[in-house]
Amino acid sequence: xxxxxxxxxxxxxxxxxxxxxxxxxxxxxxxxxxxxxxxxxxxxxxxxxxxxxxxxxxxxxxxxxxxxxxxxxxxxxxxxxxxxxxxxxxxxxxxxxxxxxxxxxxxxxxxxxxxxxxxxxxxxxxxxxxxxxxxxxxxxxxxxxxxxxxxxxxxxxxxxxxxxx
Amino acid sequence: xxxxxxxxxxxxxxxxxxxxxxxxxxxxxxxxxxxxxxxxxxxxxxxxxxxxxxxxxxxxxxxxxxxxxxxxxxxxxxxxxxxxxxxxxxxxxxxxxxxxxxxxxxxxxxxxxxxxxxxxxxxxxxxxxxxxxxxxxxxxxxxxxxxxxxxxxxxxxxxxxxxxxxxxxxxxxxxxxxxxxxxxxxxxxxxxxxxxxxxxxxxxxxxxxxxxxxxxxxxxxxxxxxxxxxxxxxxxxxxxxxxxxxxxxxxxxxxxxxxxxxxxxxxxxxxxxxxxxxxxxxxxxxx
Numbered sequence: 001x002x003x004x005x006x007x008x009x010x011x012x013x014x015x016x017x018x019x020x021x022x023x024x025x026x027x028x029x030x031x032x033x034x035x036x037x038x039x040x041x042x043x044x045x046x047x048x049x050x051x052x053x054x055x056x057x058x059x060x061x062x063x064x065x066x067x068x069x070x071x072x073x074x075x076x077x078x079x080x081x082x083x084x085x086x087x088x089x090x091x092x093x094x095x096x097x098x099x100x101x102x103x104x105x106x107x108x109x110x111x112x113x114x115x116x117x118x119x120x121x122x123x124x125x126x127x128x129x130x131x132x133x134x135x136x137x138x139x140x141x142x143x144x145x146x147x148x149x150x151x152x153x154x155x156x157x158x159x160x161x162x163x164x165x
Numbered sequence: 166x167x168x169x170x171x172x173x174x175x176x177x178x179x180x181x182x183x184x185x186x187x188x189x190x191x192x193x194x195x196x197x198x199x200x201x202x203x204x205x206x207x208x209x210x211x212x213x214x215x216x217x218x219x220x221x222x223x224x225x226x227x228x229x230x231x232x233x234x235x236x237x238x239x240x241x242x243x244x245x246x247x248x249x250x251x252x253x254x255x256x257x258x259x260x261x262x263x264x265x266x267x268x269x270x271x272x273x274x275x276x277x278x279x280x281x282x283x284x285x286x287x288x289x290x291x292x293x294x295x296x297x298x299x300x301x302x303x304x305x306x307x308x309x310x311x312x313x314x315x316x317x318x319x320x321x322x323x324x325x326x327x328x329x330x331x332x333x334x335x336x337x338x339x340x341x342x343x344x345x346x347x348x349x350x351x352x353x354x355x356x357x358x359x360x361x362x363x364x365x366x367x368x369x370x371x372x373x374x375x376x377x378x379x380x381x382x383x384x385x386x387x388x389x390x391x392x393x394x395x396x397x398x399x400x401x402x403x404x405x406x407x408x409x410x411x412x413x414x415x416x417x418x419x420x421x422x423x424x425x426x427x428x429x430x431x432x433x434x435x436x437x438x439x440x441x442x443x444x445x446x447x448x449x450x451x452x
Contacts, residue, residue: 028170030168030207051271060273066200066274069203069274071203073218074199074218121269136269138356139269139271
């Protein structure tokens, strides 16, 4: 779906979850599609693909951004962290443990975007109030949970991080 | 893939960016934060032949506070401006407005100058530029011009930037002493486009009475609408001023349009109520 249309390809080298990757892609390849199609990192989910739902949120140099609103060529030389980079099944990130403990997910489609957003948020604000926790996830849509357990998960993740530090 | 094919240019300096823009002219579209442009490309509402990505032009990534104004470079993210303590000290209206611009994650990437160039009638920063009497500096190869806010916004989603030009910075002048400001809006959901919103500034005189009360509205006209509401409240202290009277004046002067979110009457009602609220809040901060 790339070279066969005769488009100019651009070399993209970027570091994803600590590993340098290189690929040649058309300029119009979105970072979200680059992660999923070219690097086969399918943990990043794409929902609306125009920046509204937040499911595709990844960390760019530590800052949460919408990967569907970035070109892969625009991430050249940068560091990207996807949900795969947060933790593993055996060694989960505190935010992942909190979401499991507090039932912060049901179908799981929106969850990668919440996890990356919340992980970065707690780095910046380790002891948020409930209002701050709600504001932090205000740009992420979830159609299952009704958000109550997600907010509880954010607060619980902060608690776990504090207890373990 | 979502966007149509385009030629991709990633200049590394302002000089190179202007040279690329001069070459591609009206077929070129500048990409900064991309938080408005990428959705438009993804939905194929636009298909520019050339994208000029200025994200590597590091010299444009600045927030500079000068005695009379805050200067914001084309690559300063909303979040950079929002978090800048010196800019907040000089012009609190910047942070007051930025906290209402979309969501924190969008503000990490979106740029303040980019949102001005996008000229969305519901863009909060357009009202800030209009109320402060600010300007945008536009550069092209071999020439630079400063465009006042009143001339910069030509229509909905239309600025007066010309092909080959790049908005390199915005200048937000500071208010006189004893001025308080506020940004108030109503949106269907927090972070959504405002149904009605306004930036307000109230200045007190030496005796503590209202000397000036002005507001700039978003989502009420094709371009940010600035109203001088001083007459309704002049000479009173903030506690004695009839802010509702100023709201009535504003409600009589706005000419909003209806859409699926709000009728004309509802928007006018919001203008009355939010004007009174924003002016009172601003006056409370004018010390």
